[in-house]
Amino acid sequence: xxxxxxxxxxxxxxxxxxxxxxxxxxxxxxxxxxxxxxxxxxxxxxxxxxxxxxxxxxxxxxxxxxxxxxxxxxxxxxxxxxxxxxxxxxxxxxxxxxxxxxxxxxxxxxxxxxxxxxxxxxxxxxxxxxxxxxxxxxxxxxxxxxxxxxxxxxxxxxxxxxxxxxxxxxxxxxxxxxxxxxxxxxxxxxxxxxxxxxxxxxxxxxxxxxxxxxxxxxxxxxxxxxxxxxxxxxxxxxxxxxxxxxxxxxxxxxxxxxxxxxxxxxxxxxxxxxxxxxxxxxxxxxxxxxxxxxxxxxxxxxxxxxxxxxxxxxxxxxxxxxxxxxxxxxxxxxxxxxxxxxxxxxxxxxxxxxxxxxxxxxxxxxxxxxxxxxxxxxxxxxxxxxxxxxxxxxxxxxxxxxxxxxxxxxxxxxxxxxxxxxxxxxxxxxxxxxxxxxxxxxxxxxxxxxxxxxxxxxxxxxxxxxxxxxxxxxxxxxxxxxxxxxxxxxxxxxxxxxxxxxxxxxxxxxxxxxxxxxxxxx
Amino acid sequence: xxxxxxxxxxxxxxxxxxxxxxxxxxxxxxxxxxxxxxxxxxxxxxxxxxxxxxxxxxxxxxxxxxxxxxxxxxxxxxxxxxxxxxxxxxxxxxxxxxxxxxxxxxxxxxxxxxxxxxxxxxxxxxxxxxxxxxxxxxxxxxxxxxxxxxxxxxxxxxxxxxxxxxxxxxxxxxxxxxxxxxxxxxxxxxxxxxxxxxxxxxxxxxxxxxxxxxxxxxxxxxxxxxxxxxxxxxxxxxxxxxxxxxxxxxxxxxxxxxxxxxxxxxxxxxxxxxxxxxxxxxxxxxxxxxxxxxxxxxxxxxxxxxxxxxxxxxxxxxx
Numbered sequence: 001x002x003x004x005x006x007x008x009x010x011x012x013x014x015x016x017x018x019x020x021x022x023x024x025x026x027x028x029x030x031x032x033x034x035x036x037x038x039x040x041x042x043x044x045x046x047x048x049x050x051x052x053x054x055x056x057x058x059x060x061x062x063x064x065x066x067x068x069x070x071x072x073x074x075x076x077x078x079x080x081x082x083x084x085x086x087x088x089x090x091x092x093x094x095x096x097x098x099x100x101x102x103x104x105x106x107x108x109x110x111x112x113x114x115x116x117x118x119x120x121x122x123x124x125x126x127x128x129x130x131x132x133x134x135x136x137x138x139x140x141x142x143x144x145x146x147x148x149x150x151x152x153x154x155x156x157x158x159x160x161x162x163x164x165x166x167x168x169x170x171x172x173x174x175x176x177x178x179x180x181x182x183x184x185x186x187x188x189x190x191x192x193x194x195x196x197x198x199x200x201x202x203x204x205x206x207x208x209x210x211x212x213x214x215x216x217x218x219x220x221x222x223x224x225x226x227x228x229x230x231x232x233x234x235x236x237x238x239x240x241x242x243x244x245x246x247x248x249x250x251x252x253x254x255x256x257x258x259x260x261x262x263x264x265x266x267x268x269x270x271x272x273x274x275x276x277x278x279x280x281x282x283x284x285x286x287x288x289x290x291x292x293x294x295x296x297x298x299x300x301x302x303x304x305x306x307x308x309x310x311x312x313x314x315x316x317x318x319x320x321x322x323x324x325x326x327x328x329x330x331x332x333x334x335x336x337x338x339x340x341x342x343x344x345x346x347x348x349x350x351x352x353x354x355x356x357x358x359x360x361x362x363x364x365x366x367x368x369x370x371x372x373x374x375x376x377x378x379x380x381x382x383x384x385x386x387x388x389x390x391x392x393x394x395x396x397x398x399x400x401x402x403x404x405x406x407x408x409x410x411x412x413x414x415x416x417x418x419x420x421x422x423x424x425x426x427x428x429x430x431x432x433x434x435x436x437x438x439x440x441x442x443x444x445x446x447x448x449x450x451x452x453x454x455x456x457x458x459x460x461x462x463x464x465x466x467x468x469x470x471x472x473x474x475x476x477x478x479x480x481x482x483x484x485x486x487x488x489x490x491x492x493x494x495x496x497x498x499x500x501x502x503x504x505x506x507x508x509x510x511x512x513x514x515x516x517x518x519x520x521x522x
Numbered sequence: 523x524x525x526x527x528x529x530x531x532x533x534x535x536x537x538x539x540x541x542x543x544x545x546x547x548x549x550x551x552x553x554x555x556x557x558x559x560x561x562x563x564x565x566x567x568x569x570x571x572x573x574x575x576x577x578x579x580x581x582x583x584x585x586x587x588x589x590x591x592x593x594x595x596x597x598x599x600x601x602x603x604x605x606x607x608x609x610x611x612x613x614x615x616x617x618x619x620x621x622x623x624x625x626x627x628x629x630x631x632x633x634x635x636x637x638x639x640x641x642x643x644x645x646x647x648x649x650x651x652x653x654x655x656x657x658x659x660x661x662x663x664x665x666x667x668x669x670x671x672x673x674x675x676x677x678x679x680x681x682x683x684x685x686x687x688x689x690x691x692x693x694x695x696x697x698x699x700x701x702x703x704x705x706x707x708x709x710x711x712x713x714x715x716x717x718x719x720x721x722x723x724x725x726x727x728x729x730x731x732x733x734x735x736x737x738x739x740x741x742x743x744x745x746x747x748x749x750x751x752x753x754x755x756x757x758x759x760x761x762x763x764x765x766x767x768x769x770x771x772x773x774x775x776x777x778x779x780x781x782x783x784x785x786x787x788x789x790x791x792x793x794x795x796x797x798x799x800x801x802x803x804x805x806x807x808x809x810x811x812x813x814x815x816x817x818x819x820x821x822x823x824x825x826x827x828x829x830x831x832x833x834x835x836x837x838x839x840x841x
Contacts, residue, residue, distance in 0.1 A: 186596070458707045
């Protein structure tokens with residue numbers, strides 16, 4: 001406890017607070033640029049922290065991490081482009097809201113959700129780290145396979161309209177994930193004779209290509225900007241803030257559920273923030289009274305996505321600080337910094353070097369708090385820029401930034417080419433009703449599923465029936481049940497609807513694109 | 523043809539104009555920032571080390587050293603691009619790792635690069651591998667593990683990072699040396715390994731000594747694959763001490779394109795040697811063995827390990 005207050009005091013100095021403020025602001029802008037991820041932001045910042053004291057360095061890293069995960073929401077809402085992979089789910093409802101002229105409300109909701117999420121994550125980390133860490137190691141290869149399967153059932157709810165088209169998109173994504181060196185075995189696959197394709201298709205490249213390029217192309221073809229001109233701020237920051245906080249805290253179930261989901265997924269090594277927000281979004285939709293309103297600008301979708309991914313920031317530190325297991329890619333950098341300062345993950349970190357550890361954790365909490373003013377002001381600024389800029393300036397600028405961002409990722413023109421190619425494919429796929437989200441989901445989860453499956457098969461190679469290894473542990477069985485349940489709850493309604501046992505719900509946002517099979521029914 | 527004095531003067535001065543700046547450039551090297559490409563993800567061991575080196579290299583060389591990442595394909599993406607496109611000016615250098623640069627060209631149809639198509643400046647690190655089991659593992663010693671594996675072929679599962687990496691090759695060598703049948707389970711990187719062991723998903727880990735140091739409290743290190751004991755793990759016997767001739771692991775180094783002027787290479791060699799001395803104090807406790815293998819010695823090591831790994835790798839390919 002003494003260490004806790006000592007740590008608190010060392011943060012509550014002018015220098016400490018300034019470090020966090022600068023870190024959050026820098027992180028926010030890096031995170032909002034597509035192509036520059038949280039991992040990248042931390043890697044860039046790393047050399048600067050060498051000149052700081054260990055605590056100050058860690059504070060800066062924590063603040064940048066928190067800021068960049070939140071920053072992804074800006075572009076997600078304003079131009080339908082997730083700035084970081086963890087804000088994919090924010091686009092689903094954030095962008096429709098923006099199209100309806102409620103962009104600032106969506107930004108405020110995202111900000112409030114992120115602040116709460118960030119603080120909840122810190123609280124979990126401070127209070128429940130040791131028991132949660134035990135949960136982290138239970139997830140082995142077999143469990144990871146089922147987690148990926150559970151994630152893939154999301155395809156059903158992400159494919160607004162036709163399940164078949166959603167599944168097609170998912171399969172396309174999984175096929176993309178097989179390009180490159182196989183994760184187990186090391187063979188090169190599907191690289192079409194191009195050595196550079198041994199690295200596979202980088203997630204960010206696909207993300208930018210599949211989300212940004214089709215969006216820009218359709219904006220250009222319709223001759224419109226990202227947001228309608230009417231999307232002006234009504235009544236200023238105060239009113240939007242009050243309205244959104246009333247909405248979010250009035251029915252806190254969604255927020256609480258998303259935070260808990262965020263924390264559980266954050267501690268699973270290898271799943272990370274990319275999956276967190278998608279799962280939280282899906283559950284928000286499932287438990288909502290009006291699942292049909294999701295994807296059309298329901299603010300609850302934004303809240304679910306943004307709160308869960310900010311829980312992940314501190315939440316993924318649980319296995320990192322206690323066991324040395326990075327829960328998300330960016331955590332590997334934090335681990336490097338800890339080792340560099342001679343701090344070995346373990347319980348000692350909370351006792352012997354408790355001041356430093358507590359200071360680091362607390363600084364993330366302060367960083368989350370700082371998101372509120374920085375986000376509300378920064379959001380207003382960016383919002384105004386996006387609304388005011390005519391589309392003939394806006395679109396080329398977006399294209400420019402995405403190309404630069406893609407190149408900067410690995411200094412590779414191949415990535416830029418891939419991004420543009422995927423984007424063009426994505427545009428035409430979108431015209432026939434296959435959206436980007438299921439494809440990206442397939443790409444993310446295909447790798448996790450393959451890894452888990454092959455590793456499980458290897459581990460149980462000496463057993464008489466190796467695939468039983470997939471369902472050997474109790475947790476695997478629970479996950480299998482969840483997969484079946486999730487598949488059933490997504491499939492049953494449409495099945496009942498088709499067989500006429502349930503009143504037909506209102507058709508999808510694109511009435512002209514209703515499944516032709518259904519139309520053909522007598 | 524008669525050559526007049528004027529012609530002589532002209533041709534000599536042209537020659538001088540061509541040659542002298544080259545000499546001068548090498549003497550003044552470096553005049554501009556140097557790009558130091560790391561072919562792996564940020565946060566990995568290679569990256570962390572480069573971050574340690576960066577400020578010292580900058581101070582010694584008197585110029586900016588920009589660390590940039592080009593991950594993918596276990597390093598192959600960056601290496602193939604480097605060999606086909608980097609200029610031999612000394613302003614582009616890249617991190618290289620053994621056994622990756624030996625194993626990938628053998629195992630892959632088209633890795634896009636060759637093991638020796640560059641000039642190795644220095645191998646600055648040697649990282650032995652360590653065999654780690656959990657605290658509640660039934661195996662107290664390496665011999666117990668080997669005895670169990672002899673009776674139960676394929677049942678002992680050892681996890682490590684990557685395929686045909688230092689970990690994988692040392693598992694294959696242990697199988698040959700002890701005449702046993704183990705199952706190697708590759709994971710992507712070192713990150714998920716501690717969880718795999720602590721969750722009892724595998725019987726043990728065979729990965730770099732860094733992990734052995736990191737897991738000292740939660741696991742038991744049964745052996746390390748260095749010639750002599752590792753300073754950071756003084757109580758752990760080597761494989762050789764226990765009768766298995768396995769000395770190997772990963773060498774980390776840095777290379778420049780073929781054709782880079784010798785003066786430049788020497789300058790870089792000296793800079794890395796000096797840097798190594800300065801960061802030894804921070805690096806050794808993490809489990810590294812600091813080395814300074816340069817010039818012909820580096821080529822010898824590559825050649826030696828190539829002959830050691832070739833039969834093992836070809837065996838696997840045939841299976």
